Amino acid sequence: MWRRYGDVAFAAVFAIAISLEAIPLCYLTWTLAARLFGNAGGARLGSVLLGAVGSAAAALILVTTYVLSYQHVSAQHERVRVEQRKAWVTRWLSVLEGSQPEPTGTLEPEGVQALLALRETLRGSESSRIAEILERHGAVRQLERSAGHGRLGGRLDAIVALSNARIPSALPTLVNGVYDSNQLICVASARGAARTLARVEDLFDRDRGAAALARAMEAQELPYGIIEEVVVLAEDAATSLIAVLLLHDRPRAPTVRAAIDGVGRLKLLIFAEEVVPFLSHPDDEVRAAALRAVSRLGFLPESSHGVVIAALTDEVDFIRIHAAAAARLLPRPHALSLLSDRLGDRSWWVRRAAADALVSLGPAGLAQLGRVVHEHPDRFARDIAEQALRDQMPNLVRAVVG
C-alpha cells in the first residue's frame, strides 16, 4: 500500500494484526497436537478453534478499517494541502508584484512548497527574488540540513526540493550527496546538482562546480545512463561539465560515452573537434556514441572519412547502424554508393539506417533509392529501398500538391 503519512500507525496496526493471527494459530496448533496425543478433549479444541477464527476475523477487520480510514484521511489531508499551497502561490505572486508585504518569520511548509513550485514556473527577476526569499527565511539551510540527516524519505524529499529550488549556494551540499553510500541519495543528489549547476551564472563558479560534480560522479563510478541524464539536466552548464568529463586524465568508457552523447544531443558544436578522435576508440559503445554525435552535429572532417567508411563494414551491428547515419556526411558520390551497398547488409536495422540516410540526402538520395529498387542484386536491399520510398510518399505528394 502506498503511504505518504503515518509510518508509526502503519507499523502498529500491522503488528497487532499479525499478533492476532499468529498467537491464536500457535495456540491452536498446540491444542491440536495435544489432542493427537490424547491430552485434550473435543470441547476444548472446538473453543480454541472458534477463538482462532474470531481472532483472524478481528485482524482482517482491523486492517480493512485502517486501509479505508487511511484512504479517506489522506485524501482529505491532500486536498487541504493543495488548497493551502494554491493560497500560498497566489500570496507569493502578490508579494512578487508588490501588492502584498512579504511574510515575516519562519515559513510554514506549504509556503515553502509554493515558493519552490513558483521557482520552477517563473524565470527572470521573479525567479531570482524567489531564491532570495527562500534564503532569507532560512528555508534553504533547513532543506540542506534535512538532505544530510534523518530517515531516507525525508532526505529524498529535501534533495528533490533543493533540486527544484536550484539555489547555487546549495550546490556543495548536493555534490556531497553524490558521495553518499545510499544509491538513491547519490543519484537524486547528482540530478539536483546538475539542475542547480544550470543556474550558476558566474562562469568561474560554474566551472568549479562542474569539476566537483564530475569528480564525485567518477568517484562513485555512476553508470552511463545517470551521467548522460546529469549532462542533459545541466542545460547551459553542460559545456563546463562535458569539458571536465572529456578532459579527465583517464575517463571511464561510460563517462566518455555519456559526455559524447551529451555533445550530440545538445548539439554543442564547440566540442566537434574533441569528439572526432573517439571515432577510433577501442570501446565499441564509445565508438558508436562518437558516430552518433558527429551525425547529430553534422560535422565530419576529411581526416575521419576513412574511419567512418571502415565502420560501415564493422563486425558489430550497432556500429554499422550509426556509421550508416554518419555516412551521409561523406562527399555525395561516396555517400550514395556506400549507403547503397549497406542496403544489402545482413542486419535489417543497418539496411533501415542506410535507407534513412539516403532519404536525408534529398532528391539525390531518393533517386539513388529508386535505382536500387530496380538494379540492386540483393532482394532485401530492393525491398528496404522500396519501403523507404513508400514511407516518403506522403511527403512527396505534399511537396508536389502543396
Next chain:
Amino acid sequence: MRKGATKGVAIRAWKGDMAAILAIEDDWTVRTVLEHTLSSAGHDVDVARGVSDGRRSLADGHYDMVLLDLNLPDGNGLDLLRDIRRDHGADLPVLVLSGMRQEEAVVRGLELGADDYVTKPFSPPELLARVRRCLGR
C-alpha cells in the same frame, strides 16, 4: 464576431483593453500563475485542465485568445490547435506554452497556425507582452 470566423460562438471582437482568455494547462502552479498574471492585467481568465476540458470551454464560451500547453494529460495540444484552426479559422489568437526542450513541437505548432509561443519557465512581463502582441495583431 470577427470577419472570417467560421464558428462565431468562441470568438468575439477584442476592444483593446480587457480580453476573455482561455488558458488550457494541466499544471496547477502554472495555471494559478497564468490566472493571477492575466487577471492582474485586467483580463477575464477561464482555465481548462486538458484537451477535452478545453474543447468543452471553447464550445461553450466566448474567447478573444487561447493559451495552450502542448503536453496535456488527455491528449496532445497540437491536435487541439489543429481543431481550433479548423473550427475558428485564423481569427482566434493562440499562444503556445512549451517546455524547455520542445523546439520541434513549437515549430510544428507555429506551422499549424499558432500565433506565438512562450517557453516555460517564463517571466510574467514577457507573457503579458506576448499576450498583448497576439491580441493586437
